[in-house]
Amino acid sequence: MLLKQNYDVVVIGAGPAGATLAYELGKKGIGVLVLEKEKLPRYKCCAGGVTSKAANLLDFDISAVAEDVICEVAFTFNLGNPFLGQHSEPLIYTVMRDVFDHFLMQRAQRLGAMLMDGKRVTQIQLGGDSVEISTADSTFRSRLVVGADGAYSIVARELSMNRGIEYITAIESEIVVAEDDLAKWKSRVRIDLGVIPGGYAWVFPKRGQLSIGAGCRASRARHLNRNYQKFLNSLSIGNYTIARSGSHLIPTCTEGRLVWQDRALLLGDAAGLTDPLTGEGIYNAIRSAQLAAPVIENYLTGAAGGLQDYQQIVDKKIITELRMARTLAKYFIRFPRLVFRILSKSDRVWRAERKVILGETDYAAVNEEVGGLKGILGQLLRL
Ligand SMILES: Cc1cc2nc3c(=O)[nH]c(=O)nc-3n(C[C@H](O)[C@H](O)[C@H](O)COP(=O)(O)OP(=O)(O)OC[C@H]3O[C@@H](n4cnc5c(N)ncnc54)[C@H](O)[C@@H]3O)c2cc1C
Known part of the structure; x- marks a missing residue:
């Protein structure tokens, strides 16, 4: 009818x-x-990461539907040793x-x-x-x-x-792990910058599972599945079951x-x-x-x-x-190792990134603060 x-x-x-x-x-x-x-x-x-800046846009509290509250981001380059970016207040809420x-x-x-x-x-x-x-x-x-x-x-x-519109191709699985494995991820997100060329891989903890995913520019997604599997294997999770798995485009x-x-x-x-x-x-x-x-x-x-x-x-x-984010993404995609080095050697960069996550500043202000491309190159030369 x-x-x-x-x-x-x-x-x-x-x-x-x-x-x-x-x-x-x-x-x-x-x-x-x-x-x-x-x-x-x-x-x-x-991945269900609601940054504090996103949560703060709302005029009501979302903690009732938060699966976890993230106060630490563990960055790695190509599955190496982590740099821990920490904060005493919530950086991100994870949600289903x-x-x-x-x-x-x-x-x-x-x-x-x-x-x-x-x-x-x-x-x-x-x-x-x-x-x-x-x-x-x-x-x-x-x-x-x-x-x-x-x-x-x-x-x-x-x-x-x-x-x-340009697209990022992303894949993700909801992975159910044993309670002691899950406890290791409490309040901590993991981001790896090198394992996915042209993108990154992540772990976002939820109440009963881990959302583990990876994404990169659609034009570089040929080996995304293979590299995602490499990331997953590197996490040394014991027995797990995949509750759900899928891929999706992210439009920019x-x-x-x-x-x-x-x-x-x-x-x-x-x-x-x-x-x-x-x-x-x-x-x-x-x-x-x-x-x-x-x-x-x-x-x-x-x-x-x-x-x-x-x-x-x-x-x-x-x-x-x-x-501004697109300009930064270009460096990130082309020089992930250097980006990770700058991040892990300079507290200033993590402090700036933390402020962006919290909504206390934006990319334009950060760019100004680090002195634009010239400032970044200066940082690189000092490392
Ligand atoms: C793997 C992956 C991980 C991500 N992780 C994060 C993250 O951690 N944090 C973050 O901020 N963002 C993340 N994103 C991006 C985020 O998911 C999206 O930006 C966000 O969902 C956009 O919200 P939206 O309301 O615009 O669209 P959507 O959330 O996609 O909602 C669109 C709605 O429209 C409905 N719809 C579609 N077509 C029709 C139709 N023809 N008729 C009627 N209804 C229709 C859909 O069913 C859907 O409910 C991620 C994306 C992917 C793919």
Whole structure:
């Protein structure tokens, strides 16, 4: 049966971006319809690292859904001896994304957002005064549509907004280990910089398992599986079972990325807003939603400004920062051994990185602090 239903805002995708937008609009008294293709709670292939800077964006506490609280990052180069980056306060919260994303969505529902899960959007059509959004059995008409539908966004594809994106290929397994093995990882994340050419490998501890993964630029992913296996074998974990395993793309945007068009906005991964240096995407998923909410409110109430304001704000507040991250990622990819040496020899670099994780500074400020490329080269010569 084909239903025609009218809404002010239809959000596609109930990940951190879509759920946060529904929550932020709910706070403003604006009800939205969220269409999600999976039944919630749904698994998402992700290390589930929510940095303190991401957690601090939210005006509620996430500790109820945190699996572990990370205060130490063990960096290694090509499976060698670690450099331990430590902090007395939480750096990262680890979460299982099915639980975390559902938790965010429930917050939005309490403020009036309507969720229809198990509804895959198959078509979007922009009209003169509305947008038509179709699923297999329904059509929804809306004043505007928001694509928060992740790396394989149908909104971006249907509206030809999927240009200017580069991809990181990532693989990950949820590995169930014995309790004494798990205890060794408590409060500690492991990052190896050399074992995956053009990327890195990680271990993120959860309550009953370890999320172990690896990622690199899609163009260099030919041996990703083999190198991932090498990393896994090096961890000397006793008996383990793989509860779940998968691969997924992480989208990062390049110059001139379009995040707005006519009656459509893109958020989070759909807009390609992950950090090209770290692969962190939850922060900008939440942030882009928070930047979109007041623009949407203005649009619906007929106040000054239009939806195009979102493009300008994202360019200024997110893309500029991602451009800096992209530059840093180039050094990281080309000179991982040197990056590790600088990190392990200079307390200044870890202190700067820690501040970025905590949200106390950004890449632009760090770049200035270390004196840009000249400063980095100076550091290298001194080592
Ligand atoms: C292996 C891996 C590890 C990662 N680790 C981290 C990490 O530790 N920390 C971090 O910050 N980031 C990490 N990321 C990135 C992070 O997962 C994403 O950036 C984040 O999920 C983006 O949130 P989002 O809401 O934009 O999209 P998503 O979380 O992908 O949500 C999109 C939603 O849209 C739904 N959807 C898709 N298509 C349709 C459709 N046609 N109709 C209806 N619904 C649809 C999906 O089912 C999904 O629920 C990792 C990514 C990968 C692949």
